[in-house]
Amino acid sequence: MANKINLNPLAEELNEILSQSLAGQFLSDLGTRLYFPKGIIAQSGEAKKHSKIANATIGMAVKNGKPLILNALKDQLPGFESQEIVAYSPTAGIEELRKEWRDAIIRKNPSLKGVSMSLPVLVPGLTAGLSYLSDLFLDEDSVLLTGNPAWDNYVLIVEARRNSRLKGFSLFKDNGFDITGFEATVKEEAKSGTVRMLLNFPQNPSGYTPTKRETAEIVRVLMETADSGAKIMVWSDDAYFGLDYEDDIEPESLFAKLANAHENILAIKIDGPTKEDYVWGLRTGFITFASKGMKEEHYDALIKKLMGAIRSSVSCAATPSQSLMLHMLGHPESEAEKTEFRKLLEERYRVVRKFIDAHKDHPVLSALPFNSGYFMSMKCTGVGAEELRVKLLHDHGIGTIAIDPSHLRVAFSSVDTEKLEMVFEVIFQTAIKIVETKNR
């Protein structure tokens, strides 16, 4: 626990509110200390609404009510007001955008209709969102469960940055999600009284999303564990949401299944336009909270904690990115274009699927289950993934990723469709050649 003497009264106030809710049970020391100051940002927000004569609150240069802007910038973005480009944004993001994103989440996950959840908070990318959640909820003795193998940034954020423990559970068994392993891991962890978990579907690096049946099983395990009295927090990293290429996949986010499931389950959604809307460099993402027992005042307090994390690190996310996003979301052609882009990715998936299905008995490479997203990964037997990666790059000019000593990841999303079959031929042949040379 944080030393109470050092707590700011505003932090104490938020802690008091949150102690009446499930979220309060998960706060880290840092989370306990965080608050949103009633300082410049809050006072300036108040002045924005009520100052009739002059607003002398914010550190920007303003003329006739508009921020000054250099022509070199303005000329490049003719459709935008200076306010939309150079002004500071609110700490939690532009409200209109947050509301649009919330509506989009509900549209994409119809079972969230009518469910109580927080307004999404805008963060500078999903990575930042994960990092802030780690600030709020992870201490040195915390364990965060996640599927193995996982995106390499998880361990950097959770272990290197927060000094907590990222504990992997094996994701797959018999060509699908390993529900038995998952159940054993969750129930073992529940003995400590709390379970913190980060799930990411479509998954990086495997490219797997659980089927409808598997998702129902995941929910069953979590509900049973919650029924037993354990407090559970599930972070759904939905970076690749919507890119599912097989009919049996669960189309809704796990967040939607858990948002109103149980008083002992806190569901948190980390998502954003990075991959969903093809804007990798825009650096915007969202965090949304939902739990059956939580009320508006609890969400407000949690959001203020998160705003404290944002204010004390980047202050606020970039305004041009948010303005561009608002224009993009409201543009009449965006949905049709996204459908086309998605089709392209699915077409690439089909090529890879066909190749992998035709090479099931390969002695060196075996694909992990995959059905969605940007990637697929292969387990390497008899050859190190790094050795294979280096050989592919230097002898054949093909770039891949060695995830760990025994898994090679291929991002089929970034290879032109017509090259994919050749790329996989080379990967498979090179793997065999390395093993044959060793055995000679």
Ligand SMILES: Cc1ncc(COP(=O)(O)O)c(C=O)c1O
């Ligand atoms: C699983 C997963 N989550 C989050 C991200 C990062 O998203 P952002 O670029 O918005 O930080 C990635 C990007 O590779 C990812 O694979």
